[in-house]
Amino acid sequence: MRFTIKHANLGGERVGTLTGFMKSPNTVIETPTAALLTQGGSVTHLTSEVLSKVFTTPQLLWVPLSNSVQVEPGLKAQGQGMAKFSGLPEHIICVSQHNMSEVTPPGHFELEKVPLWTKNGKKMITAERYMDLMELYKPEIFLAIADGRTALNEGYKRVLKSLDRSCNMFDTCVRRYKASKLLQNSALVGVVVASGLSKKRDESLNHILKSKDSLSGVALAGLTDGTEEANKLASKQLENILQTMGEAIPNDLLRIVEGCWNPALIMVAIEHGWDLFDGAYATKLSNAGHALTLNLYTGSESRDLCILDLNDERYKEDFTPVLSGCECLTCKKHTRAYIRHLLNTREMLSSVLLSIHNLHHFDQLFRHARQHIAGNTFQVYKKHIIKQYEAFKQYEAANGIINNDSDKPFNGITQIKKKIKVSDDEIPTINVVNGS
């Protein structure tokens, strides 16, 4: 894989491309961009058939190991990598350890191991084991294993341990990576930890940069452990960290931010030269029954808020599309009232329709950002987006919405299990085998 900067502004924001993928030499992924978050190897809620109705070209998929490692026996038997195995052979995958936004229990560390919270419970893994799995996944891009799930206010001792453990594990990754024939076409990304302590953070980055020749990018961890508190805390300090780190990382490396950051923070990150996001935000909105409705056209005002809670009864008889003018399948064929009904009856199609819209619109957010960077008007765009997001937050505050779902921790598997198992239409049909 090759990362090329096409256009960089004085402010730091930049447009680039990811190219040179062995399996699809013509594919160009433009940055800044968000990957599509996957669960169990599939884009959350979308089958390959439905995904092809949203995107017609190969996409960058974000594949957390924690929610997909259960397919290992099959993956091993097939031997052709995760993208192919999960029915998405033409897509480009980036593998990370976790879904950074998912809350996991604290603690559980051993000397050379970190915990992986899978659907079958906790699995302690070493860097060697991680690299074995990478050879099975055959990703186009993968993040080095790290002990990076620490909040910004994490205790000093814990952060030191995380740094020490991450450095050791990184060295193992690099050694294995260099020696591996199977990973020749995979790009390695180093992971910076200890982000809350500037000295330790620099140590972490410097350690990674010792292996710069092997690296294609740097990802930022150590910002949050996924909990709501940690996310809020990180949100406040993130701008500063993104700026200093953005400046410290060599320009030619791809810069990756993991985590479920809102559009306003994403704009800030882009401004400081960050290129790739994990896409968790769009998925979290869909899971909560929310639709992203940002007005992406600077110079025009939007009547609606930039996030709609379609669970709300106010949409009961609203037969308009989620976002007028949107070109996605959901907006072209379905209404807010229908999605509200699907949410109200806990039907799985609600998540499908919202995912289609949110993934499409989130992608458009980045597409417009790239156009503005190339046209040297990114500052205008950034303000335009942040203004809308702040208006939304003010609306929430004014209406006493404190427990808004979009700020709640990500609870993918439990929530989905609920949807699969408890569908409301089964209330009256207990004990009936072949009922109509």
Place this chain on the structure above:
Amino acid sequence: MASKSALSFHVKAECKVSKARVGLMKLPHYEVKTPVFMPVGTQGTMKGLLPDQLESLDCEIILGNTYHLGNRPGTDVLTKAGGLHKFMGWNRALLTDSGGFQMVSLLKLAEITEEGVKFRSPYDNSEIMLTPEKSIEIQNCIGADIIMQLDDVVQTTFQDYDRIKEATERTSRWLDRCLKAHKRPTEQNIFPIVQGLLNKELRTQSAKDHMSKDVNGFAIGGLSGGESKDDFWPMVSLSTGILDKNKPRYLMGVGVAIDLVICVALGVDMFDCVFPTRTARFGCALVSKGQLNLKQKQYEADLNPIDKDCECSTCKNYTRAYLHGIVTVETVACHLLSVHNIAYQMGLMKSMRSHIENGTFPEFVKNFVSEYYPDGNYPSWVVNSLSKVGINVVKN
């Protein structure tokens, strides 16, 4: 039949041995090829599948449940939306039940009188009176191509003759009230429901009563509720024997493959069942021998598709091993198995239609049965029901 009829049914081909036939049922929203399986989309959606996907799967008519839709989103919303077709974005045919079936399972809460059924809503505990008029009013709002009369439903295995007789006769009286209350006869068809449970005389009476009414098709109800198969098939056979050959016959709540094959042979044209999509959510995939439970460890490294001969998008793109890894965990697994299971049902109906047209239906049935029961132990109901329509499946 009135010139502005909302249904025309044309029998295109008949099996020369059994009572199976192929027909074309023209409905306001779509022309449906019969015999047809109708997947159940209870609440105005087919378990996570897009209307576009259902069209690609060749679904021509699907079901909605009046009871559920009347509660949520409710008739106000459906009326304002312009009916269920527009509300859910489905342009092909729809059928709704009367809401009466739910009484069986809510019987503890329900009180059935001549006026209708009174019960407490499981949603908000309010008292609801479902009369024949009310059922039709709701179904008129929903706007399905075919709607069902409200019938007096008794659990199929119920034994009390007086109660069964009362229910059967009341069903006929309620049919009259339904037909009278029907406001959209040029756009929607009411199907009466043949009742009588497992009683031959009552069922005959019911079918004959319905035959005298100006209706465009018939449903066979009160079956598939836990009775033995040996009790089940004679009632189907009895009903199709009486009902008008020139009108479609719909057997309610039947959808397991072997039942479909046998009831097509007995002359049934339409079926519905939640089974294919429900079993999908539990990780089961339909195949010609029954179903695969993909949760089982034996599939964890099985690189075959569910069915190598299946043309569905699931079998084209995914292995059993992959599905094993995600069933009952990811919504995507439900979607993938629903796609396959509906494709399986559609494929089965399609091949039955083409065998009936080609005059090879009896051979098809024999092959199907021998594949379904590979050990050659055919249940008595399979042998007897098929023998009744001239297909001999007993091995020599």
